[in-house]
Amino acid sequence: MSIQRNDWSLQRKGIIDQERHKDRVKEAIRKNLGSIVSNEAIILSDGKRTVKVPIKALDEYKFRFNYQKGKHVGQGDGKTRVGDVIGRESRPGSGQGTGQAGQDAGADYYEAEVNIDELAALIFEDLHLPYLEEKAKKAVQSRKTQFNEIRRTGVIANLDKRRMILENIRRNAREGKARFGDIKKEDLRFKTWEEVMRYESNAVVIAMIDVSGSMGEFKKYIARSFYFWMVRFLRTKYDNVEIVFISHHTEAKEVTEEQFFTQGESGGTVVSSAYQLALDIIKQRYRPSDWNIYPFHFSDGDNYYSDNEEAVRLADELIATCNLFGYGEIGEEGSSSYRRSSGALLSIFSDRLQHKDRFVGVRIDDKEDVYPALKQFFGRRNVETPA
Amino acid sequence: MQDKEIKDLENAVEQIWEVARGFGLDPYPTNFEIVPATVMYEVGSYALPGRYSHWTFGKTYHRMKTMYDFGLSKIYEVVINTNPAYGFLLETNSPIQNKMVIAHVLGHVDFFKNNSYFSKTNRRMVESVSTHAQRMMEYEFKHGRKTVERFLDAVLAIEEHIDPYFFIKREIPIAEEKRRAEHRVKDGPYDDLWLLDKSAKAAKSPETTDDDKPRERLPEKDLLYYLMKNSPSLAPWQRDAIAMVHEEMEYFVPQMQTKIMNEGWASIWHARIMRELDLSDNDHIEFANLHSGVVSPQKGQLNPYYLGFKIYEDIERRWNEPSKEEREKFGRKGNEGREKIFEVRELDNDVSFLRNYLTEELCEELDLFVFELVEEEEWTITEKRWEKVRDQLVSNMTNFGFPYLQVEDGDYNGNRELFMKHNYEGTELDMRYARKALEHVYTLWGRPVHLETVIDDESTVLHFNGDEHGED
Numbered sequence: 001m002s003i004q005r006n007d008w009s010l011q012r013k014g015i016i017d018q019e020r021h022k023d024r025v026k027e028a029i030r031k032n033l034g035s036i037v038s039n040e041a042i043i044l045s046d047g048k049r050t051v052k053v054p055i056k057a058l059d060e061y062k063f064r065f066n067y068q069k070g071k072h073v074g075q076g077d078g079k080t081r082v083g084d085v086i087g088r089e090s091r092p093g094s095g096q097g098t099g100q101a102g103q104d105a106g107a108d109y110y111e112a113e114v115n116i117d118e119l120a121a122l123i124f125e126d127l128h129l130p131y132l133e134e135k136a137k138k139a140v141q142s143r144k145t146q147f148n149e150i151r152r153t154g155v156i157a158n159l160d161k162r163r164m165i166l167e168n169i170r171r172n173a174r175e176g177k178a179r180f181g182d183i184k185k186e187d188l189r190f191k192t193w194e195e196v197m198r199y200e201s202n203a204v205v206i207a208m209i210d211v212s213g214s215m216g217e218f219k220k221y222i223a224r225s226f227y228f229w230m231v232r233f234l235r236t237k238y239d240n241v242e243i244v245f246i247s248h249h250t251e252a253k254e255v256t257e258e259q260f261f262t263q264g265e266s267g268g269t270v271v272s273s274a275y276q277l278a279l280d281i282i283k284q285r286y287r288p289s290d291w292n293i294y295p296f297h298f299s300d301g302d303n304y305y306s307d308n309e310e311a312v313r314l315a316d317e318l319i320a321t322c323n324l325f326g327y328g329e330i331g332e333e334g335s336s337s338y339r340r341s342s343g344a345l346l347s348i349f350s351d352r353l354q355h356k357d358r359f360v361g362v363r364i365d366d367k368e369d370v371y372p373a374l375k376q377f378f379g380r381r382n383v384e385t386p387a
Numbered sequence: 388m389q390d391k392e393i394k395d396l397e398n399a400v401e402q403i404w405e406v407a408r409g410f411g412l413d414p415y416p417t418n419f420e421i422v423p424a425t426v427m428y429e430v431g432s433y434a435l436p437g438r439y440s441h442w443t444f445g446k447t448y449h450r451m452k453t454m455y456d457f458g459l460s461k462i463y464e465v466v467i468n469t470n471p472a473y474g475f476l477l478e479t480n481s482p483i484q485n486k487m488v489i490a491h492v493l494g495h496v497d498f499f500k501n502n503s504y505f506s507k508t509n510r511r512m513v514e515s516v517s518t519h520a521q522r523m524m525e526y527e528f529k530h531g532r533k534t535v536e537r538f539l540d541a542v543l544a545i546e547e548h549i550d551p552y553f554f555i556k557r558e559i560p561i562a563e564e565k566r567r568a569e570h571r572v573k574d575g576p577y578d579d580l581w582l583l584d585k586s587a588k589a590a591k592s593p594e595t596t597d598d599d600k601p602r603e604r605l606p607e608k609d610l611l612y613y614l615m616k617n618s619p620s621l622a623p624w625q626r627d628a629i630a631m632v633h634e635e636m637e638y639f640v641p642q643m644q645t646k647i648m649n650e651g652w653a654s655i656w657h658a659r660i661m662r663e664l665d666l667s668d669n670d671h672i673e674f675a676n677l678h679s680g681v682v683s684p685q686k687g688q689l690n691p692y693y694l695g696f697k698i699y700e701d702i703e704r705r706w707n708e709p710s711k712e713e714r715e716k717f718g719r720k721g722n723e724g725r726e727k728i729f730e731v732r733e734l735d736n737d738v739s740f741l742r743n744y745l746t747e748e749l750c751e752e753l754d755l756f757v758f759e760l761v762e763e764e765e766w767t768i769t770e771k772r773w774e775k776v777r778d779q780l781v782s783n784m785t786n787f788g789f790p791y792l793q794v795e796d797g798d799y800n801g802n803r804e805l806f807m808k809h810n811y812e813g814t815e816l817d818m819r820y821a822r823k824a825l826e827h828v829y830t831l832w833g834r835p836v837h838l839e840t841v842i843d844d845e846s847t848v849l850h851f852n853g854d855e856h857g858e859d
Contacts, residue, residue: 003396003421013433018449021446022445062547063548063809065788065814065815066818071770071814073780074688074757075685075755080756081768082770083767086766089765
């Protein structure tokens with residue numbers, strides 16, 4: 001019989017295996033990127049650092065009884081009677097009530113806390129701007145200042161107060177006084193910087209979105225989640241990418257990022273208006289000899305019939321001036337492809353465009369299609385991208 | 388914790404030990420160790436210190452530790468069934484919490500030592516699991532962490548499906564092993580010395596062949612054992628991994644069989660031992676608070692501590708003061724309560740404990756009921772007659788709450804396919820889980836697997852051939 005205390009400070013087994021569990025969660029996330037990419041919690045996260053996303057599985061599967069179909073024994077407070085209802089069954093996920101919910105009904109979800117940056121790193125792992133070229137003349141050197149050193153002398157504007165206080169306390173402590181104060185010259189610390197030159201090709205992305213009356217909630221959501229990741233992707237991977245936002249119904253106009261993501265819908269659709277505006281902007285601000293240009297357009301493809309001719313012509317012109325033209329056509333939620341053939345723009349494009357080598361057309365009918373679309377637009381060329 | 392507090396605690400342990408012995412408890416010597424929360428929850432989530440690594444332990448650890456960090460739950464104590472036994476005390480426990488925990492632990496250790504279901508338990512399990520961990524790590528090194536992890540996923544999916552009376556099976560091969568050892572030609576550097584005096588015998592008996600193996604007896608309840616022995620596809624290291632998991636489960640099964648009894652027993656004795664200690668008024672109030680926290684009924688659920696506690700008390704009372712009927716019919720003399728509960732702690736497990744000693748009065752007092760899901764949405768109380776309640780409780784405890792599966796045929800269709808049967812007793816399997824678990828069994832068997840069960844009152848066989856599921 002004894003009482004002991006040992007030093008357990010090197011004991012890490014639980015933490016190590018916790019990491020193993022995290023690895024498995026990560027793996028599950030990787031497998032479920034398709035559904036996570038278009039998850040509301042992330043798209044609507046408003047700058048929160050971590051979000052909770054439901055991830056299928058990570059269950060430990062065993063042969064077990066169906067709890068719902070079994071009888072169980074419980075304990076009451078002394079007054080229970082046959083017929084009393086002691087609880088209600090809530091179906092996980094039923095609150096969301098979207099059309100797709102039926103597919104996975106009954107599946108267990110695990111709420112994983114995901115850091116958006118980590119998630120972005122996973123998603124962007126093998127995405128890049130395709131056909132990026134060195135635009136010789138204006139290969140802009142971006143000059144970046146990096147504060148990366150501390151010195152004892154410097155400009156007073158660059159005084160590092162935090163370190164100064166620390167040094168002061170240290171010095172006082174050395175002199176046997178436990179206090180802050182009596183700042184002397186030797187306590188001062190200054191931040192100094194270094195200039196870093198980065199050479200990068202200039203690139204501009206022209207994001208176009210259809211805000212006509214037929215773009216309902218679901219369609220807008222899809223376009224929005226695509227652009228959410230696109231903007232994020234461009235800003236994390238490239239220091240020097242400009243993004244132009246254009247929204248259109250029968251007329252097109254350049255809008256701010258905020259308007260772009262929040263605008264309501266109305267009116268009919270004249271796609272060519274957006275393309276014309278894009279071409280104008282290119283002409284005025286982004287000379288193709290100096291810029292890599294990437295126009296992307298999301299629409300439901302419900303263009304005015306009379307405008308189709310013009311749209312195709314301008315699209316061809318866009319392709320001729322740009323590195324890659326991406327077009328995403330969003331279908332009705334859940335309805336797969338019944339409209340694919342008719343008058344929709346995507347089929348017209350694939351029939352009549354003259355330059356198809358730098359054109360990527362994608363059809364999106366489902367939230368889970370957003371990730372594959374990202375991969376098609378920004379994935380490696382000439383390589384089959386696994387959906 | 389200050390040295391003085393440790394000194395006090397050492398004295399308390401001595402005192403509690405004496406009181407426990409005075410009550411007739413007979414625990415193994417027990418070492419107590421004061422540990423920080425991280426270690427406490429680590430031991431708690433692995434159930435034994437030093438086991439092999441697997442993400443499922445990490446998952447449990449993470450959950451338990453998080454609950455602790457947020458103040459949602461707290462483990463005061465973990466006890467390890469070995470000889471000598473180990474009790475872990477959380478370093479933030481107050482002195483009175485520690486005393487209660489020590490008394491509680493001694494109750495558990497007495498139970499471990501004396502309950503017959505533990506009679507075959509390996510009491511040096513901590514050493515065993517650490518050699519397992521060592522071997523598992525070597526396999527990870529050799530075959531890759533992922534490979535081993537995936538394989539363990541499959542093994543752990545069926546880890547509960549072992550035979551609690553496996554030791555009977557084990558004793559047969561041991562005899563067999565001895566017999567064979569006599570004939571075996573050994574090849575150690577000095578073994579030929581032994582051979583000299585046995586060579587005459589060896590020459591006479593023919594070489595043992597595979598025909599000598601005892602024919603496999605089917606049906607086999609021990610899935611792990613069966614797969615380890617008979618799977619057509621496993622590498623030696625994989626069979627060894629199954630054997631290790633099997634050995635560890637053999638160790639845990641008695642604990643799974645006696646949860647209510649064990650907790651009830653420890654609770655009865657911590658209460659009585661603490662009453663014998665000379666506690667100040669304040670200490671006494673703190674203890675009363677703690678104790679009522681441990682053995683309080685939880686609304687809707689069954690608290691094993693409370694249920695076991697009440698049943699032991701009831702048994703003791705009924706054997707101390709038998710009714711006239713009990714005196715005449717069963718010949719109880721009275722004042723045999725103490726003796727009786729010691730007998731019960733020795734001979735019963737949860738199933739027999741509830742079946743034999745859960746009485747009508749107790750069911751009523753505890754307000755026990757059977758509930759089930761009505762119309763797929765409301766959990767409703769459907770039964771309060773005490774025999775029905777008792778039988779339901781017993782039935783839910785059977786096979787420690789897991790479906791009873793057996794291997795029926797290892798050469799099904801004449802094609803080395805595995806056929807298992809679920810002994811259906813009224814509750815359906817969770818089909819989604821069953822299909823996934825079947826995939827795991829396939830991993831272990833390497834050829835098509837089948838499971839017969841009952842869905843909607845109809846006998847159904849689930850199939851999995853490595854690519855797709857079927858059912859008919």
